[in-house]
Amino acid sequence: MRLSIILLIFSSVLFGQSADSLFNLANRYYETEQYQQAANVYERLSREVEHEDLYLNLGNAYFRMGEVGHAVWAYEKGHSLSPRNADIDHNLNYVQSQVRDRIKRPEDFFIVAFYRAIIEKMTILDLLTVGGLIFIGLGGIYVLRINGTVSGKVGSVLNGALLISIIASGWIMLDKYWDVSDKHEGIVIVSTVDVRSAPIDRGENVVFRIHEGTKVDITTSQPGWFEVILLDGKKGWIPAEEVRTL
Amino acid sequence: MIKKGIYWALSPFILIGVLWSQATVTASVDVNRISKNETLGFKIVAVNADGTPNVDISPILKDFKIVSGPAQQTNIQWVNGAMTSSRSLSWTLLAKKDGNVNLPSLNVTIGKQVYRTNAVGIRVEKGAGRSQMANLFIEAKADKEQAFPGEQVTVTYRLLTRVNLSIEDIEYPKSVGFWNEDLRVAQTVRFRDTQIQGVAYKVATLYKAAMFPTQTGNLTIEPMTVICNVEKPSRRRTGGAFDDPFFNSMFRETQRQFIQSDSIKIEVLPYPISPPADFTGAVGRFDIESWVDTPNVKVNEAITFKVLLKGTGNLNQFNMNDISFPQNMEVFPPTASFKRDEFRDELTGEQNFEYILIPRSTGNFHLNPVTLTYFDPRSVSFVTARSKPLQIIIKPGEKDVIASTKFNREDVALIGQDIRYIRTKAPKWRQKGQQSIPIWVWSTYFIAAALFVFPGIFTKMKDNRISTADFRKSRGALKLAIKDLSKPVEDPFANTAMVMYRYFQSKLFLSSENLDPLALEMELTGKIPSDLINETVSISKLCDAGRFGPDAAKSEDILQSKAIELLKKIDRELS
Numbered sequence: 117m118r119l120s121i122i123l124l125i126f127s128s129v130l131f132g133q134s135a136d137s138l139f140n141l142a143n144r145y146y147e148t149e150q151y152q153q154a155a156n157v158y159e160r161l162s163r164e165v166e167h168e169d170l171y172l173n174l175g176n177a178y179f180r181m182g183e184v185g186h187a188v189w190a191y192e193k194g195h196s197l198s199p200r201n202a203d204i205d206h207n208l209n210y211v212q213s214q215v216r217d218r219i220k221r222p223e224d225f226f227i228v229a230f231y232r233a234i235i236e237k238m239t240i241l242d243l244l245t246v247g248g249l250i251f252i253g254l255g256g257i258y259v260l261r262i263n264g265t266v267s268g269k270v271g272s273v274l275n276g277a278l279l280i281s282i283i284a285s286g287w288i289m290l291d292k293y294w295d296v297s298d299k300h301e302g303i304v305i306v307s308t309v310d311v312r313s314a315p316i317d318r319g320e321n322v323v324f325r326i327h328e329g330t331k332v333d334i335t336t337s338q339p340g341w342f343e344v345i346l347l348d349g350k351k352g353w354i355p356a357e358e359v360r361t362l
Numbered sequence: 363m364i365k366k367g368i369y370w371a372l373s374p375f376i377l378i379g380v381l382w383s384q385a386t387v388t389a390s391v392d393v394n395r396i397s398k399n400e401t402l403g404f405k406i407v408a409v410n411a412d413g414t415p416n417v418d419i420s421p422i423l424k425d426f427k428i429v430s431g432p433a434q435q436t437n438i439q440w441v442n443g444a445m446t447s448s449r450s451l452s453w454t455l456l457a458k459k460d461g462n463v464n465l466p467s468l469n470v471t472i473g474k475q476v477y478r479t480n481a482v483g484i485r486v487e488k489g490a491g492r493s494q495m496a497n498l499f500i501e502a503k504a505d506k507e508q509a510f511p512g513e514q515v516t517v518t519y520r521l522l523t524r525v526n527l528s529i530e531d532i533e534y535p536k537s538v539g540f541w542n543e544d545l546r547v548a549q550t551v552r553f554r555d556t557q558i559q560g561v562a563y564k565v566a567t568l569y570k571a572a573m574f575p576t577q578t579g580n581l582t583i584e585p586m587t588v589i590c591n592v593e594k595p596s597r598r599r600t601g602g603a604f605d606d607p608f609f610n611s612m613f614r615e616t617q618r619q620f621i622q623s624d625s626i627k628i629e630v631l632p633y634p635i636s637p638p639a640d641f642t643g644a645v646g647r648f649d650i651e652s653w654v655d656t657p658n659v660k661v662n663e664a665i666t667f668k669v670l671l672k673g674t675g676n677l678n679q680f681n682m683n684d685i686s687f688p689q690n691m692e693v694f695p696p697t698a699s700f701k702r703d704e705f706r707d708e709l710t711g712e713q714n715f716e717y718i719l720i721p722r723s724t725g726n727f728h729l730n731p732v733t734l735t736y737f738d739p740r741s742v743s744f745v746t747a748r749s750k751p752l753q754i755i756i757k758p759g760e761k762d763v764i765a766s767t768k769f770n771r772e773d774v775a776l777i778g779q780d781i782r783y784i785r786t787k788a789p790k791w792r793q794k795g796q797q798s799i800p801i802w803v804w805s806t807y808f809i810a811a812a813l814f815v816f817p818g819i820f821t822k823m824k825d826n827r828i829s830t831a832d833f834r835k836s837r838g839a840l841k842l843a844i845k846d847l848s849k850p851v852e853d854p855f856a857n858t859a860m861v862m863y864r865y866f867q868s869k870l871f872l873s874s875e876n877l878d879p880l881a882l883e884m885e886l887t888g889k890i891p892s893d894l895i896n897e898t899v900s901i902s903k904l905c906d907a908g909r910f911g912p913d914a915a916k917s918e919d920i921l922q923s924k925a926i927e928l929l930k931k932i933d934r935e936l937s
Contacts, residue, residue, distance in 0.1 A: 176784050207782055
């Protein structure tokens, strides 16, 4: 038992080192403008470990190679890990400005937009921490009330506010969890994709056409095909190999 | 009757037969000999054509200029039941060159058929000889035949006439390779009387221009064309009620006439000497003056620096040499104005430049002379005109304003956009798919839970402590008493008494505040042996008596230790 734990620690230290050296190797490739090799090493690394910086670098390498789709994919991955990373956001925005499809999400009511921004900018961990901090606040109020430092009326108001916020943060957390666990998204990685009305490759069933780097929601999948829906609600089937799932 | 019916029945075919008879196309001119400045009427007639003739006129444009046309005319004649139809197109042409000129054969398309006209030979006599004797001509004259680039060539166009006329339109000469400055454009034509070789003419200057060649080589100023209505001598000369000069002028018949001047050839020579480096194309004679409005100013006050360039030549067609201003003097771009002297044939005028200078530091400054290098065609040499140098004295201002006002703060402008660079430092890796919740997230929940749970436990403990307080006090009574008695004090009698009474109060749960030896004896009776009671009472009595008692002096030192021994013994009995 003890031996196995030691082994585990040892291997993780070993692996950590090799991950660092792989990362440094890839960075050197990037610095010498060998973007293809750099991307390959980053990709290999991303199979074992994950970190937003890794995806930032991978996205940069792909972008320098002209692979806009893969670059968007990598930045989106990094964004989901660290939604408030300014560099990833900047690069993602910049690369998205070079994507041909301009799909506009319908305008939301401002409260909905605010809620969406919260969900978008927070990870589950962040929400969990926020919930914990509010919980501590609630506990503090409880102690102060028992102690008599806080009078009954003020205490109850504070109590109520914190209770509501704890419920809200809990709900948001749950929503985010569902969002993350249920959502399947993908990025188009080939220059042009014909979106078809059915998962059959026939000339006449093309309904619209999307381009590299466009983000799609995958609603259903069949062997070799994904049913996708765009942000503006357009729906259709595309070959699975032309999309890289997030 | 039958005969008549047949006739009627056949008539359409007869008509068609007539119409379908062979069409002929001919070209003709109204006159075969013309002088160069005279126009020529050219006519193409298609007889028996069943459609409008379409003529490709382009071949004649080589030697002729179309003044007007084509005018169309259609004639239908019935002669003895036979119909002749003729359609004609006519032009007014002006010959471009003299000598024998051919009006070439032209292709005329009627319907789907193509006909060719006959060529017509024209003799154009040289204009000059005849025009002197002509009633009407334009004289084109340049003041020189050779010029340098930028040197003014004055061109004058004069209309000389022996007939009454009115001018309808003037086509001014166009010229390639010249900068053209109009000197005089005739708004209303005024005639003067003059005589040429004894012949009286009326003369009017139509146009005068200053032409400045911009390139070297043989350049041509194209001819000027004037359309005028010329009065014809009246035909009704013989008798009649209206044979009167007054009525003659009323019933004047006029004829449109086109007159063209000769073209002028100018030979533009290159400069005989290679121009100096600061030569910017000024040709003529120029003078430069410069001055400032005030030579004494304070720092940050504006000075107006004026440059006046005046002279004759191709003004407006060259740049002034750059003026080098002293450093730490802010210079605003100049305003320029140009004033031309209207009453001279040579382009003469003044050019004014006004610079605003703002000195940013004190001192004496020299403003360098303003120079202009020009080519003087009279002396055939390059001359540099220069103004006098100026001196300005800058005194310190009222307040010292920071000198560097040259830079305004501005937003950082984005020049280009790109992705941000990669992260080069290896991060703390997370194993893929093993995202655990860090300890500090959990700890917030633990702390919160603790905050809810601990107050309850705390209260319970506090209650417990309160309920067992007396018991604990009685248990700790001896310890406290020994501690208090071991300390050396000023008044051992009072202290010993107080400690002893407090011990008994705690140990025996006595509530009464004031104990005395008698009450103590009563309380202790039955709980401890009587010898101990006696000893206790004696000690307490001794203490009450205090240091003023009979044995005070000898018992003072041992009183406390004695009390400790006693209390130890009593405690053993009581517990």
